[in-house]
Amino acid sequence: MARVVEASAVARRCVADITAERAKCSFPQHEVTAVLDGGEDKTQQRRKIEELFLSDPEFLDAVRPEYLSHEDRYANELRKACHMIGKFNNDEEIQQLVGQMEGIRTLMGSGLGVALTKDGNPLALHFVMFLPAIMGQGTVEQQGEWMGRAWTGEIIGTYAQTELGHGTFLRGLETTATYDPASQEFVLHSPTITATKWWPGGLGKTASHAVVMAQLYTQGQCHGPHPFIVQLRHQDTHCSLPGESHAGEIGPRLGMNTNDNGFLRFTHHRIPRTHLLMKHSQVLEDGTYIKPHNNKLAYGTMVFVRVAICFDAYRQLQRAVTIATRYSAVRRQSELVPGQPEPQILEYQTQQYKLLPLIATVFGIHFSARSVWDTYNEVTGSMQEGNLDRLPELHALSCGLKALSSSDAAGGVETCRLACGGHGYLASSNLPRIYTTTTAAITYEGENTVLWLQVARYLIKSYREACKGHTLRQSVSYLTPQPASSSASPSNLSNHALVKAFRRAVSHLVAEAAARLQKGCDAGMIFEHAWNSCSVQLARCAQVHTRYFTCEKFLSGVERAEVSEATRGVLTRLCRLYLVFHITNNQGDFLRSGALSPQDMSALEGELAALLAALRPDAVPLVDAFDIHDRILDSTLGCWDGNVYHRMVEEAEKSPLNQKDVPDAYHKYLRPLMKANL
Amino acid sequence: MARVVEASAVARRCVADITAERAKCSFPQHEVTAVLDGGEDKTQQRRKIEELFLSDPEFLDAVRPEYLSHEDRYANELRKACHMIGKFNNDEEIQQLVGQMEGIRTLMGSGLGVALTKDGNPLALHFVMFLPAIMGQGTVEQQGEWMGRAWTGEIIGTYAQTELGHGTFLRGLETTATYDPASQEFVLHSPTITATKWWPGGLGKTASHAVVMAQLYTQGQCHGPHPFIVQLRHQDTHCSLPGESHAGEIGPRLGMNTNDNGFLRFTHHRIPRTHLLMKHSQVLEDGTYIKPHNNKLAYGTMVFVRVAICFDAYRQLQRAVTIATRYSAVRRQSELVPGQPEPQILEYQTQQYKLLPLIATVFGIHFSARSVWDTYNEVTGSMQEGNLDRLPELHALSCGLKALSSSDAAGGVETCRLACGGHGYLASSNLPRIYTTTTAAITYEGENTVLWLQVARYLIKSYREACKGHTLRQSVSYLTPQPASSSASPSNLSNHALVKAFRRAVSHLVAEAAARLQKGCDAGMIFEHAWNSCSVQLARCAQVHTRYFTCEKFLSGVERAEVSEATRGVLTRLCRLYLVFHITNNQGDFLRSGALSPQDMSALEGELAALLAALRPDAVPLVDAFDIHDRILDSTLGCWDGNVYHRMVEEAEKSPLNQKDVPDAYHKYLRPLMKANL
Incomplete structure (x- = not known):
């Protein structure tokens, strides 16, 4: 585990405090690492890939990006992004290790990706959205025409869907693509200022092409949003x-400033008919529209993207809590007992209360995202056989888990930053950038x-079905109303009893919300207005349901993990x-x-204090087991060796103002x- | 109220949606503005000062600071900061309007201050800390020597207290000042790397002098931290x-990047004896130490600073919620009712639930900070007569309110940013900068x-005194244990009944925490360890107590305000x-x-929905009544005229990358x- 970065010339000794922490470890750390990586072989593979990239001096920055102008930051990240692709294209060992397209997408989204292009990769959407769009929505001929050129980087693409005035609500898109059978062309047009495409990464200055979502009009009829390949820049x-088209960069942002997010307007811009991606729906030469066979398939991609966001959130939270926990073992402050030396701040219960639940959250997200991922693979398997029954359940799970993971992670990262006091506000702690990146996921790919x-909506629908006597899908079957007698045993506070208490709490919330909704309808409101008037409560139902889901998956994940009893012990705590x-x-x-009594709460509060004390000795060993390379942490406060203050001074001395x-x-x-x- | 910024050449019509919002106003807005400003005359004065500065083209930026390099950002803000001081020194009208030192400090901390130097003023600490330190801690002779030169700007100072390894805990400071009677000098020294002064604004490159806090040693004895004037740069x-001294800049931060925060190390650096600020304690020529008359006076300054932070937090939250509310009236999205046009997002209950409680919070902070401010003035009055009895109560109130206001404001600003969806992530919305500035207050001047x-500590002490039969100070008198019979009437949910329920909830929390603390002590723990083992619960007591305090002050403030019934109506809601x-x-x-029952909660949840609906029509009128100049908002999303999308595009076109x-x-x-x- 001793993967100390060699970046500094000064040989450094781990400070005594952090060495002492490591001596307290109660479990074999490699087991925890393997659980999170999905096996020891995966751990080895990940480390190998990290070394291959991180040993390459081309990925180093001359100065921290925060010192540069907006324009220079973009140039610096574009430099590294191009080098990354070049390396991938030319290095067979890397290709074998990383695999093909899947690999490069994983590479960019992983911890390694954020270490290489720190504040957003202007080529990311080319791999993450443009190539997959052509693969998933283009015909075989279209794939033949575009994939090869795109794969080698001869053309660089992006995916332009969001508009200045339209985000979450796809049907609201205003950009039109009107078919002109005379010339066999589509005419792309932005009828208003709010129709301006806005946000796509890489669109500003980098992309030569884009997949553009536009309302397809043919023979006087609108058929809704469809994807078109549009060339933006001269070959x-x-x-x-x-x-006929005008693209540019949208200006600076809270974070991710080198993604090259752009805008794009069309003025009756013409493209060939064959640039409509026609795997699912087609427009014939005469303008006849052929409907897609099944319009629910798009849900599959959405689920995939949302689970990927959960794993991103998990990795960001891992980094932040590693930094804050190690720093809390090194930082000494105030007095616990008058006259005694200043204690490590990790000794304070309030500090433990900030960090230890976040270490737990890392595992909570891990086990529940992996469970949704497994369900996704099962469901896509049966989808290909035409069975779409489980899609709504999967969709609800992935929506909920994306929202919960992204908000838990963003809130958690911010808690970690604040737990480091003033020093967490320094760019060199890396907590500011981890926050500005993580919080973006609350908004993108479906606002939380x-x-x-x-x-x-899924919960209420399920509850209403249950009330009619229908059998519910597994993840919501607990919503089925129970006879009043089945009250929880108040003195049983086992893990399973607490999960059961969660089920009861959600059932009660859902029943109350459903009753209030019905009351609104009974009072003469149309359903949608009644829904809106209860929506604060409805959102709360969804949150507690999803929390229940993560609790259950965490518990079953720990029970099933193939680990030693020592490891199971710490995971259970x-x-x-x-x-x-x-x-x-x-x-x-x-x-x-009535799921728990006031006395139960008092007992649980007492237990909470005991749990914090019991887990405190394993705090540093647990974050060490996340096995994050110092270059990926990129933090003066979080480095493996705990040599916090020297690194802070060293970083400060590099400021251009100090030259x-x-x-x-x-x-x-x-x-x-x-x-x-x- | 129609103070539309003239910055754009294009004459702009308020978009129809926001004009329609203004027509719904149920109250005379100038009354609300006057309540917040402290009188209509104060409103007029504020507007006049704002116009005097904002009409000056020297305060405009050629490009948004986010486009510049770190070095250029600093230069740009230093330019404006120097111009601000020059203007103040040379313009009699401004001097009369703003007053003397108080005025320039107010100016920098006000909404206007953040509009002029956007990301931190490198001269701020000169006025906010250096000058007041000399005034408050220097002898008359020392004031004579330093004040004149500092006031004209001939010397520029800062205040260096925090060290790399030491923040909140003043006694932990390591920098030493050892008196040498032979040369009649103090020798300043940084014995370790953690003794490096770190964070003071202006210290990096701007300040020529600093008040440095160091442990005073004389005749072989340490007398704790004392303030010394130290020259850092050649005149x-x-x-x-x-x-013998080495200063520099500490590098980029999450925000406030142009404060020129710096570090400073001493190597046996000598200064004259007379550079110890000697109003309170002295070192005679022979090294004899004369103790201060009263060492509790410093509390007064801390209270002052913390109340000032509450008002800062209030102004930042005002800006954020103004931006988000106006944008929510302009932004249209999704469907409420299928087939109908996309509604303003302010129609969604979930959006109202994000914004309306924050508008209420602005008033909550206002009324409670003003109350603490009034108490501060009373207490300092009686302090000068030697009466320090109320200082502990005032200190606890100011600590709690600083923590609550800064965390409410930072959380609220972030809620506003997220409520604007992706566009809230754009720098041109100004929400990122408002957040990065506001969140810093959670940490500085006493970590929350x-x-x-x-x-x-104050609550537990008071509770224990009450248990012994002592009479408590007004703000905590409710902690006095009551006979069990005095249960709340469950069906009474009036405002006063809810405030009473708050009192009962806090009493219960404090009694439980005190019992748990006692149990720890009884089990043989020393008090400090027992305290630490309950500290999560203890912090919670403090939070709920302070919330209770804001509720009470909000309610009494509204009841006492001299306003029309229409205004009292909206404030009461x-x-x-x-x-x-x-x-x-x-x-x-x-x-x-037992303060409230489950049935009460259900009733309150129903009422919450009704309150959101009742307040929704006044949302835009209320934020308009905050009367914030467009230049102070500095936001494409929040501008008065609602012309959001044109401004966003216009701002984006200015990106250097787009040139x-x-x-x-x-x-x-x-x-x-x-x-x-x-």
Whole structure:
């Protein structure tokens, strides 16, 4: 595990405090690493790939990107992104290790990807969206025409769907593609300013092509949004094509400033008919529209993307909590006992309460995302046989887990940053960038509030079916109303009893929301207005349901893991902490439903304190077991050796402002002020 | 109220949606503005000062600071900061309007201040800390020597207290100042790397002098941290003084990147004895140490600073919620009713639930901070007469309110940013910068968790005194144990009944925490360890107590405000929302204490929905009444006229990357990749 970065010339000793922490480890760490990687072979493979890229000096930055201008930052990340692709194209060992397209997508989304192009990769959408769109939505001929050129990088693409005035609601897109049978062309047009495409990564200056989503009109009829391949820049000069389309960069953002997010407007821009991606629906030469065979297949891709976001969130939270936990073992502050030396801040219960539940959350997301991923593979298998029955359940699960993981991770990263005090505010801690990247996932690929209401729709629908006596799918079967006698045994606070309490709490919430919804309808509101008037409560149902799901998957994941008893012990304590933490933080749900009593709560609060104390010695060993390379952490506060303060000073000395004693700005602005009255 | 910014050449019509919102206003807006400003005369004065500065083209930026390099950003803000001081020094009208030092400090901290120097003012600490330190801690002779030169800007100072390894815990500071009677000098020294001064604003490159806090040693004894004036840079050249001190900039941060935060190390650096600020304690020529008359006076300054932070937090939240509310009136998305046009997103209950409680929070912070401010003025009055009795109560109130306001504001700003979807992530929305500035207040001037535990200490102490039969100070008198019979009437949910329920909930929490603490002590733990083992619960007591305090002050503030019934109506609805929002979000506290029943909670949840609907028409009028100039909002999404999309495009077009069709980076990096296989 001793993968210390060699970046500094000074040989460094792990500071004594962090070495002492490592001596306390109660479990074999490689087992935890393997659980998270999916096997020891996967761990070895990951480490090998990381070494191959991280040993390449081309991926180093001359100065921290934060020092550069917006334009120079973009150039610097484009440099590394191109080098990454070049390396991939030319190195057979890497190709074998990483695999084909799947591999390069994984590479970019992984911890390694964020270490290589730190603030967003301008080529990411080419691999993550453009290539998959052609593969998934193009005919065999279209794949033949585009895939080869795109794969080698001869053309660079992006995926342009979101518009200035339209995000989550796909049907609201305004860009039109009107078929002209006379010339056999589609005419792309942005009828209003809000129809401007806005946000696609790589669209600003990098992409030569885009898959553009536009409302397809033919023979006077609109057939909804369809994907079109559009060339944006000249093949030789990279100049914008004259006149009919206009692309640019959308300006700086909270984070991810080098993704080259762009905008795009069309003025009656013509493209050949054959640039409509026609695997699912077609427009014939005469303008006849052929409907897709099945329009639910798109849900599969959405599920895939959302599970991928859960794993991203998990990796970001891992990094943040590794940094904050190691720093908390090194940082000493204040007095616990008057007159004694300042203790490690990890000794404070309030600090443990910030960090240990987040270490648990890493595992909670891991086990539940893996479960949805397995379900996804089962369901796509049966989908190919035409069986779409489980799609709504899977869709609801993936919506809920995306929303929960992204908000847990973003909130968790911010908790970690704040847990490092002022130093967490420094760019060199890397916590600011981890936050600005992680929080973006709350909004993209389905804004969380919108997703919660989709989950709620599934819950209410299921509840209503259950009330009619129908049998429910496994993940929601607990919503089936139970006879009143089946009350929880108040003195049983086992893990399974707590999961059961969760089920009871959600059932009660859903029943109350459904009743309120019905009351609105009975009072004469149309369903949609009644729905809106209950939506705060409905979103809450979805949140608690999804939390219940993660609790259950965490518990079953730990029970099933093939690990030693020592490892199962620490994972069980983490799972218990996760359960107790979320129950004591949402007491109303459990008290109102009668799932738990005030006495139970008091007992759980006492147990929480005991759990924090029991897990504290394993805090550093647990984050060590996440096995994150120092270059991927990229943090003065979180480095393996704990040599925090020297690294902070070393980083500060690199500031361009420190390369000159007196800054130019002194002579220009400050000196005239200081000498004005002499 | 129609203070539309004239920055754009294009005359703009308020978009129809936002004009329609303004027509719904149910109250005279100038009354609300006057309540917040403290009188209509104050409103007029504020507007006048704003116009005087904002009409000055020198305060405009050539490009958004986010486009610049770190070094250029600093230069740009230093330019404006120097101009601000120059303007103040030379303009009599401004001097009269703003007043003397108080005025310039207010100016920098106000909404106007953040509009002028956007990402931190490198001269801020000169006015906010350096000048006040000399005034408050220097003798009359020392004031005579330093104040004049500092006031005109001949010397620029900062205040260096925090060290690399030491923040909140003042006694932990390592920098030493050892008196040498032979030369009548103090020798300043940084014995370790963690003794490096770290964080002071302006210290990096701007300040020529600093007030440095160091452990005073004389005649072989340490007398704790004392303030010393230290010259850092040469009076003529601004060069660092050779050898014995080394200052520099600490590198980029999450936000506030132009504060010029710096570090400073001493190597046996000598300063004259007379550079110890000696108003309170002295070192005589022979090294004799004279103790301060009263060492509790420093608390007064801390209270002042913390109340100032509450008002900062209030202003930042005002800006964010103004932006998000106006945008929510302009943005249309999805379907409420199938087939109907996309509604304004403000129609969604989930959106109302995000924004309306934050509008209420603005008033909650306002009324409670003003109350603490009034108490501060009373207490400092009686302090000067030697009466320090109320200082502990005031200290606890100011700690709690600083922690609550800063965390409410930071969380609220982030909620606003996320409520604007992807566009809230754009720098041009200004929500990113408002967040990165606001969140810093969670950490500085007393880290919130540390503050919560100080409040808890006061609560537990008070509770224990009450148990002994002592009479408690007004703000905590409710902690006095009541006979069990005095149960709340369950059906009374009036505002006063809810405030009473809050009191009961806190009493219950404090009694439980105190019992758990006692149990730990009884089991043989030393008090400090028992305290630490309960500290999560103790922090919670402090939070709910402080929330109770804001509820009470909000309610009494609204009841006492001299306004029309229409204005009192809308303020009362906001206060009610504030109460119901916080109770329904923390149900466990009320259910466990028996302060409210499950049926009460259900009724309050129903009422919450009704309150959101009732307040929704006043949402835009309320934020309009905050009366924030468009230049102070500085937001494409929040501008008065609602012309969101045109402004976004206009801002994007200004990106330096958009000034060239093909970026230089294409030729350098992308073209070789794209042409590699041809």
